[in-house]
Amino acid sequence: MLPTHCDTLISARWIITVEHDGEVLENHSVAIEKGHIVAILPTAAAAGIAADEHIDLGQQVLMPGLVNLHGHSSMTLLRGLADDKALMDWLNNHIWPAEGRxxxxxxxxxxxxxxxxxxIRCGTTTINDMYFFHGAVARAGLAAGMRTFVGCSILEFPTNYANNADDYISKALAERREYLGEELVTFTLAPHAPYTVSDDTFRKVVTLAEEEDMLIHCHIHETADEVEGGVREHHQRPLARLKALGLLTPRLIAAHMVHLSEEEVALAARHGLSIAHNPSSNMKLASGIAPVKALLDAGANVGLGTDGAASNNKLDMLAETRLAALLAKVGTGDPTAVPAATAIRMATLNGARALGLGERTGSVRVGKEADLIAIDLARVETAPAFDPVSHVVYAAGREQVSHVWVKGRPLLKAHRLVTLDEQDLLGRAEDWRNRILSH
Known part of the structure; x- marks a missing residue:
């Protein structure tokens, strides 16, 4: 039964539902009540619904919000600080010293x-983060209105945040307790990588994840050197080591997963873990091309991430979606690999499923929460528009994202931030630039 009233009614030329690959509803409207989608119907039939606010998007696409499955948000303040370096040189000689200061x-x-x-300006509604000072990430997420997964980094060595693995875990759990009940904030356990975390710590993480019902977020098989180093130190490849430690479960979000054998691809799919593919970062650090087509063909759940702005250098999920499709093609020699509809699903529903949100967000369906974005295709850069799915992936840019909603709340409206003050943020960024340059 159709509602007679709703909080918000959004009408668009096209709706990309992601419920089925390539499904597009033309000249349809979405009715939102209390943050949920209560109706999807032809715009001509929506005239009978009284709405507190009716947004007519004209020649725009309405689609699910993008899910950034792997990022280090606060590293935006280190954007461009040490470019064109190899990963371990970048970390050991530039990033970690700057972070220490x-x-x-x-x-x-x-x-x-x-x-x-x-x-937000790029159409991202959910971030799966990994860093330190977790309460600060949670506060930022609440201020912005984004769905924020706060990854609690765990390492064996000291940083400004903690002294050892037990200290990282203790502080993470204490900060998590402060935000229990916040609907848009979820804490995860984030052991950094196999080369920075011991067997004993990984075992503790697995036990805690089960006891506290938490996801695990970890860098795995990012570079060939990482894999070779794991073999030298542990006499087995990192993924095999993690399997023996019990880490390979549907709770695990494995970031990167670039260097995988056929057996490891099958292993990842069989154990139900999710992969966060980061095409720009992998290219910039020359880490390689992840076997995304093989993973998808094996039935693995593959989402997309930006990684941090220090290794990308932009947090643009539309750009990652395009690159994911293109890299899969050049990496396999198959122009049909990762078609546009698959790339959009990776950027939306697959990411939501990885985070346990697949029944709540990630697609446009009655009953789901209204995490939505609008992309304006009425531009010379995207004209003519034969196929909106193809255009979103291959032609549209982040400057064409006009609106963003999380659970029906606007975060971006007519290209303007609603929840955050752009000038204030620019001032903060300049202040940090001066502080960092002073060292």
Whole structure:
């Protein structure tokens, strides 16, 4: 039965539902009540619904919000600081020393706010983050209005945040307790990588994840050197080591997964873990091309991430979606690999499923929460529009994202940020630039 009233009625030329690959509803409207989609119907039939606000998008696409499955938000404040370096040189000689000098609560809060403003303007509604000073990330997410998964980094060595693995875990759980009940904030356990975390710590993470019902977020098989180093130190490849430790479960979001054998692809699919593919970061650091087509063909759940702005250098999920489709083609020699509809599903529903949100968000369906974005195709860059699915992936840019809603709440309206102050963020960024340059 159709509603007679709703909070918001959004009408668009096209709706990409992602419920079925390539499904497009033309000249349809979405009715939203209390943050949920209560009706999807032809716009001509929506005239009988009284709405507190009716938004006519004209020649635009309405689609699910993008899910950034792997990021380090506050590293926006290190954007461009040490470009064109190899991964371990970049980390050991540039990023980690800069973090040691500057990372604290205010750095993480300001950097996360800046990142979230950029992500919102790119159509991202959910971020799966990994960093330190977790309360600062949570506060930023609440201020921005984004769905924020706060990854609690765990390492064996000291940083500004903690002294050892047990200290990281203890502080993470304490900060998590402060935000229990916040609907848009979820804490995850984030052991950094197999080369920075011991067997004993991984075992503790697996036990805690089960006891506290938490997801696990970890960098895995990012570079060939990482894999070779794992073999030298542990006499087995990292993924095999993690399997023996019990880490390979549907709770695991494995970031990167670039260097995989056929057996490891099958292993990832069989154990139900999710992969966060980061095409721009993998290209910039020359890490390689992840076997995305093989993973998808095996039945693995593959989403997309930006990684941090220090290794990308932009947090643009539309760009990642395009690159994911293109890299799969050039990496396999198959122009049909990862078609546009699959790339959009990776950027939306697959990411939502990885985070346990697949029944709540990630597609446009009655009953789901209204995490939605609008992309304006009435531009010379996207004219003529034969296929909106193809255009979103291959032609549209982030400057064409006009509106963003999370659970029906507007975060971006007619290209303008609603929840965050752009000038304030620019001032904070400039202040941090001066502080960082002073060292």
């Amino acid at each position: 500057h990372v604290r609560d205010d750095f993480v809060f300001d950097g996360s706010l800046l990142a979230m403003a950029e992500m």
